[in-house]
Amino acid sequence: MRTNIKQYLKSKKRTLDDKDEQLLLSSTDLASHDDVLTEILLRLPIRSLLRSKCVSKHWRALISDHRFSLIRNPNPNPPRGLFLRRIRNPNSNVTAPEYEFVPFDSENHVKPPFKTLNFDRDVSNSGIIVLHSSNGLMLCHSLHEHFCKISKSIVYNAMYYVYNPTINQVVTLPKPNKLEGCDWIRRRPRGMTLAFDPVKSPHYKVVCVRGHLWSDHLYTIEIYSSENGSWKMSGKPFGNQIDTEFMGGVYWNDAVHWICKKGYIFYLKIDEDRVDRVPTPVMHDGWNVKRHCYPLVELRDCLLFIDIFPLSSMKLDVHEMSADYSGWSVKYHVDLNQVLTRFPETDEVTLALGFIRPVQPFVIHCLVVGEREEDSFLVLEIPGKAIRYNIGLKTFQELCELELSKPLRLSVADDGFSKLGRWPGAFLFFESLSNV
Amino acid sequence: MSQTVVLEQNAVETQSITLKFDGCSSDANPSPIVNPENQSITIKFDDQASNHHTIPVSIPNVDSETEAAVNEFLRKHGSSDEESVRTDAMNDLWSFIERQEIGTVVVLVKFASDVKNFELLEIFCQRVADVIAKKTVEEVREIFNIANDFTPEEEQAIRDEHRWAFED
Numbered sequence A: 001m002r003t004n005i006k007q008y009l010k011s012k013k014r015t016l017d018d019k020d021e022q023l024l025l026s027s028t029d030l031a032s033h034d035d036v037l038t039e040i041l042l043r044l045p046i047r048s049l050l051r052s053k054c055v056s057k058h059w060r061a062l063i064s065d066h067r068f069s070l071i072r073n074p075n076p077n078p079p080r081g082l083f084l085r086r087i088r089n090p091n092s093n094v095t096a097p098e099y100e101f102v103p104f105d106s107e108n109h110v111k112p113p114f115k116t117l118n119f120d121r122d123v124s125n126s127g128i129i130v131l132h133s134s135n136g137l138m139l140c141h142s143l144h145e146h147f148c149k150i151s152k153s154i155v156y157n158a159m160y161y162v163y164n165p166t167i168n169q170v171v172t173l174p175k176p177n178k179l180e181g182c183d184w185i186r187r188r189p190r191g192m193t194l195a196f197d198p199v200k201s202p203h204y205k206v207v208c209v210r211g212h213l214w215s216d217h218l219y220t221i222e223i224y225s226s227e228n229g230s231w232k233m234s235g236k237p238f239g240n241q242i243d244t245e246f247m248g249g250v251y252w253n254d255a256v257h258w259i260c261k262k263g264y265i266f267y268l269k270i271d272e273d274r275v276d277r278v279p280t281p282v283m284h285d286g287w288n289v290k291r292h293c294y295p296l297v298e299l300r301d302c303l304l305f306i307d308i309f310p311l312s313s314m315k316l317d318v319h320e321m322s323a324d325y326s327g328w329s330v331k332y333h334v335d336l337n338q339v340l341t342r343f344p345e346t347d348e349v350t351l352a353l354g355f356i357r358p359v360q361p362f363v364i365h366c367l368v369v370g371e372r373e374e375d376s377f378l379v380l381e382i383p384g385k386a387i388r389y390n391i392g393l394k395t396f397q398e399l400c401e402l403e404l405s406k407p408l409r410l411s412v413a414d415d416g417f418s419k420l421g422r423w424p425g426a427f428l429f430f431e432s433l434s435n436v
Numbered sequence B: 001m002s003q004t005v006v007l008e009q010n011a012v013e014t015q016s017i018t019l020k021f022d023g024c025s026s027d028a029n030p031s032p033i034v035n036p037e038n039q040s041i042t043i044k045f046d047d048q049a050s051n052h053h054t055i056p057v058s059i060p061n062v063d064s065e066t067e068a069a070v071n072e073f074l075r076k077h078g079s080s081d082e083e084s085v086r087t088d089a090m091n092d093l094w095s096f097i098e099r100q101e102i103g104t105v106v107v108l109v110k111f112a113s114d115v116k117n118f119e120l121l122e123i124f125c126q127r128v129a130d131v132i133a134k135k136t137v138e139e140v141r142e143i144f145n146i147a148n149d150f151t152p153e154e155e156q157a158i159r160d161e162h163r164w165a166f167e168d
Helices: A005-011 A018-027 A034-042 A046-054 A057-064 A066-072 A344-353 B064-079 B083-098 B102-115 B118-133 B137-144 B152-161
Strands: A081-085 A099-103 A128-134 A137-148 A153-164 A169-172 A189-196 A204-210 A219-225 A230-238 A250-252 A255-260 A264-269 A274-279 A296-299 A302-307 A315-321 A328-335 A363-368 A377-382 A385-390 A395-401 A426-429 B002-008 B033-035 B040-046
Touching (some): A034 A057, A046 B152, A057 A066, A099 A395, A128 A189, A137 A189, A189 A250, A189 A255, A230 A274, A250 A302, A302 A363, A363 A426, B102 B118, B102 B137, B118 B137
Antiparallel strands (some): A081 A099, A137 A153, A153 A169, A189 A204, A204 A219, A219 A230, A255 A264, A264 A274, A296 A302, A363 A377, B002 B040
16 A cells, blocks of 8 residues: 555645645654654564665664664563574585574564674684574674694684674674783683673673683683773682583673583672672582583573483473572473474484483473463474473474484484584574664 | 532522532533423533543544544543453554554554654554555655655665565
8 A cells, every 4th residue: 555645635625725735744744753753663573673774864863773772672572583503514515604593483483684694704714603692692703723833733813793683783802812822722712601681781791711721720701891892801810610611601690600510500790700609409410511502591580490310301390590699499390291202203313322321302402481481481402393392381382394403313412512513502582673 | 420410599599509519520511401490400520530531632634534533532541441441442443543544544643642642652653563564665655755865875785784674
């Protein structure tokens, strides 16, 4: 329906002289009434909103405005889908890592924002990968290695980026301090975590933990702040954290948390530059913290711990941490037996490999806590498929087929290491207009 | 709900009438009804709090059917505190608006903003957003009568930047 205000007004049965018509037009000229226009733009779905930037320079200015994005950013902002890194196909010529997208709503599919990351034209080999995702922004990384003839060792040249896939905006981070020459080997980052909560602040921080490659001495933490654009050292060096998984940091409660296989959660309170620890709710021998992308997950202001044990079990407990770190409480008991028996693919895996040792024919990629209890769900991967299990309703839906794990294969091996090459390999996608 | 006050003229000599009523206030002009038999005057008051909803408004640049629908909404919405009545009123107005041309709705948005009626603004803005969400950029320009001030290169640059928004 093409309707033009001028024509519409002319079609009305009123006799207007030129002056009246001028008045009428200016009074209905919405383009100049920013407050009303803003009310309309705020109600557009995100993709329509971005398309509307093309309408005129005025509209683009309104939509791109920092204050507009603060109001428009949904709050609460549930994730729309999950990126999974594809297992590299040896026959393919593509070297850049590819991402498969799992939409969470099986009916209203969200189009995948990207398949590969190629925002840095200088990056030719190895490509760009996602390290961490936080409330709409993603921390990405490209890594070059070359052999240094002088020191006779491999030199790493890493670039770090913060990327917003919704608005396709990226910024390259300056390098952390003392990242020169071959000192890199001894001081390689053990893990980088992005700390971003648009509800609290439009600025983000990046926490970098560095340590020796083969020793548990001298871990240091450096924090980058987007507010002042620079890195600073946080607190004093510490030791004895060889069993802590710094690659799987979780940002919650103004702190970054890492799980340690010894049975505690090691965390850094960002603004206080203070580290501390708190015991995990359970601890098991031979515990495989990398089996699922968790056990730690943060969403909607809570820190959750997922406990699946023994390994062959289809049942799991989800524990929630209190904000003052005083204790855990059980939030959910989940029994996946009902779901998994519906999928013969899981039986095949168990039958094929189960006689060697207990095998769990599924991987949990994420747990999303909904606004209402019945909206919480898990996203599982079984061979060839992604499934959404609604915790409160005890129902499930098939979300999509997964190319990356053909039948009988999962993207995570039994020792927990992602076959995708780097752990963790699943990243949540949130729609966000936040500028990087 | 309305309250009725009955006045009886007792003393013939008195020409003044004292009105007393409790609780309610209203700007609506009461029209007295005179009962010739006992010479009593009945005045009915509407005791509703939000008075401006009950007075019919005049909306420039829309046809009478639209004006009537908006006024019907205002009357119904303001007549009760009950959630179901208000929701019904909103649904009726919403169904009506969906059948109107987008040009009408744009005019109504402006009206709602001028009179600062937030319920109306919500409904009309949402309708405009729903309609333009499915339109192409050119169609949106037509609706709002906006000239394209981008060069072709500038527009293409935006489309490239937000490929995710444009491809299907």
